[in-house]
Amino acid sequence: MGGRGKDDYDVSAPVDARQAITDLLFSYAWHFDRNEPELVAALFTEDASLDYGPEWDPIRGRAAVVPRISQGLEEIFEATSHHISNVMITLESDDEASGRAYVYAWHRYRDGSPDGHLWAQYHSRFLRTAEGWRISELILRAAGTQDFHRATMHPIGRRD
Amino acid sequence: MGGRGKDDYDVSAPVDARQAITDLLFSYAWHFDRNEPELVAALFTEDASLDYGPEWDPIRGRAAVVPRISQGLEEIFEATSHHISNVMITLESDDEASGRAYVYAWHRYRDGSPDGHLWAQYHSRFLRTAEGWRISELILRAAGTQDFHRATMHPIGRRD
Amino acid sequence: MGGRGKDDYDVSAPVDARQAITDLLFSYAWHFDRNEPELVAALFTEDASLDYGPEWDPIRGRAAVVPRISQGLEEIFEATSHHISNVMITLESDDEASGRAYVYAWHRYRDGSPDGHLWAQYHSRFLRTAEGWRISELILRAAGTQDFHRATMHPIGRRD
Numbered sequence: 001m002g003g004r005g006k007d008d009y010d011v012s013a014p015v016d017a018r019q020a021i022t023d024l025l026f027s028y029a030w031h032f033d034r035n036e037p038e039l040v041a042a043l044f045t046e047d048a049s050l051d052y053g054p055e056w057d058p059i060r061g062r063a064a065v066v067p068r069i070s071q072g073l074e075e076i077f078e079a080t081s082h083h084i085s086n087v088m089i090t091l092e093s094d095d096e097a098s099g100r101a102y103v104y105a106w107h108r109y110r111d112g113s114p115d116g117h118l119w120a121q122y123h124s125r126f127l128r129t130a131e132g133w134r135i136s137e138l139i140l141r142a143a144g145t146q147d148f149h150r151a152t153m154h155p156i157g158r159r160d
Numbered sequence: 161m162g163g164r165g166k167d168d169y170d171v172s173a174p175v176d177a178r179q180a181i182t183d184l185l186f187s188y189a190w191h192f193d194r195n196e197p198e199l200v201a202a203l204f205t206e207d208a209s210l211d212y213g214p215e216w217d218p219i220r221g222r223a224a225v226v227p228r229i230s231q232g233l234e235e236i237f238e239a240t241s242h243h244i245s246n247v248m249i250t251l252e253s254d255d256e257a258s259g260r261a262y263v264y265a266w267h268r269y270r271d272g273s274p275d276g277h278l279w280a281q282y283h284s285r286f287l288r289t290a291e292g293w294r295i296s297e298l299i300l301r302a303a304g305t306q307d308f309h310r311a312t313m314h315p316i317g318r319r320d
Numbered sequence: 321m322g323g324r325g326k327d328d329y330d331v332s333a334p335v336d337a338r339q340a341i342t343d344l345l346f347s348y349a350w351h352f353d354r355n356e357p358e359l360v361a362a363l364f365t366e367d368a369s370l371d372y373g374p375e376w377d378p379i380r381g382r383a384a385v386v387p388r389i390s391q392g393l394e395e396i397f398e399a400t401s402h403h404i405s406n407v408m409i410t411l412e413s414d415d416e417a418s419g420r421a422y423v424y425a426w427h428r429y430r431d432g433s434p435d436g437h438l439w440a441q442y443h444s445r446f447l448r449t450a451e452g453w454r455i456s457e458l459i460l461r462a463a464g465t466q467d468f469h470r471a472t473m474h475p476i477g478r479r480d
Contacts (some may be wrong), residue, residue: 015175015262018339019178023248026246026247026248027248029246029262030246030248030260032316032373033303033316033318034318034319035318035319035320036318036319042475078304078319078373079303079304081262081263081264081280081303081304082246083243083245083246083262083264083403084245084246084262085243085245085280085403085404086346086350086402086403086404087346087403088343088346088347088348090351102349102401102402102403102404104264104401104403104424104426106264106279106303106304108304115304115306119401119403119426120401129400143353143399143400143426144399144401144426144428144435146435156353156354157353157354158353158354158356158399159354159355159356175335178419179338183408186406186407186408187408188424189406190406190408190420193463193476193477193478194476194477194478196479196480237465238465239478240442241422241424241439241462241463241464242406242422243403243405243406243422243424244402244405244406244422246473247403262423266424266463266464268464274421275464275466316338
């Protein structure tokens with residue numbers, strides 16, 4: 001990635017952008033696991049799209065995030081832990097990026113069902129807004145689940 | 161990392177600090193899982209505090225680390241694996257930082273008990289000492305456990 | 321992160337190398353989990369060595385990767401998910417690096433056996449080739465397994 005000229009004030013910009021975008025994903029897990037839906041919502045752009053799977057209509061717009069996720073956070077889960085790894089970010093321009101990350105998510109249910117496990121990926125897009133980097137699209141794709149509260153998920157696209 | 165001009169010694173410092181601090185957490189897992197308590201201890205400041213939960217008094221000072229953790233490493237665990245992710249570091253000054261990271265820890269017991277699982281977070285503080293960055297405070301907070309050898313843990317602070 | 325001098329075009333080079341090497345590991349997981357053995361193979365040097373454990377002869381050379389891993393990907397696994405964390409990279413020169421990383425790998429079997437779990441480490445070496453950074457050596461070392469399809473693994477080297 002050499003060949004930079006002398007005016008390389010941009011050099012660390014990709015590092016900063018990667019850091020900011022990675023922090024968005026980690027903040028998503030953090031606030032979700034702490035049951036802070038309004039702080040989850042604040043990580044998204046105003047017109048963001050969130051697609052958690054074929055059983056749900058996608059969530060459209062930041063304002064729709066809280067009503068859609070707060071019920072699960074309050075009523076279904078006693079505890080969750082979203083372990084995000086394999087973060088792969090592609091900077092497409094100064095203001096746009098796409099990302100793929102892995103998540104291993106553990107869920108404890110209020111109703112005493114066996115703990116649910118999810119081995120999955122977040123496929124996402126990011127925009128730099130006046131507020132800073134935000135998530136503009138999040139699609140959850142699952143490699144597999146065990147004792148999970150949802151029966152069908154978007155696939156990761158494994159070749160048959 | 162050669163070839164730097166004389167005025168740029170600050171440029172990579174934040175990146176280097178993040179890297180050094182992240183390496184401390186990964187080295188903690190590495191040496192713990194290899195049953196090397198004295199190398200775990202060396203990652204901490206002389207007066208560090210380690211709080212693994214309400215069932216134990218916090219460990220006070222680097223010199224107390226080895227006697228406190230070596231028994232478990234020797235007698236309780238046949239094997240462990242600490243998978244650290246979601247590393248979020250805040251640089252507070254050139255010499256101080258705080259961090260939050262997730263850990264999914266797997267434990268195999270010498271007595272044949274079912275494997276123990278821990279979904280948790282490390283809440284920590286770091287200081288840059290004459291020896292380099294070291295951990296000055298580590299608090300383990302658990303989202304949940306399964307078949308774990310300890311009954312109560314510090315909570316992550318999930319909103320009720 | 322301002323205050324840069326004009327000669328600092330080397331500053332981010334180590335960051336770029338770490339990023340490129342980390343991406344190799346994440347791409348390995350990505351293509352493995354998508355059942356794309358030829359894209360897994362492309363991450364390795366022409367004369368790379370892959371050692372998955374004492375039950376297999378090591379794979380020698382990029383050309384041998386596809387025939388050796390494609391059978392498992394096709395016939396044994398219905399799905400897999402390789403969650404890579406604790407990535408520790410040592411840059412040994414401009415063109416050589418070594419790395420250690422953790423992996424928690426989940427496996428669903430075609431024959432309906434219980435899901436296999438692997439808590440392990442990749443010990444690896446990397447070379448910068450004309451094509452960019454590639455993996456020249458990969459050794460899988462396991463802390464432990466549960467319901468896994470292989471009985472013996474290289475150990476992580478835990479002290480007795």
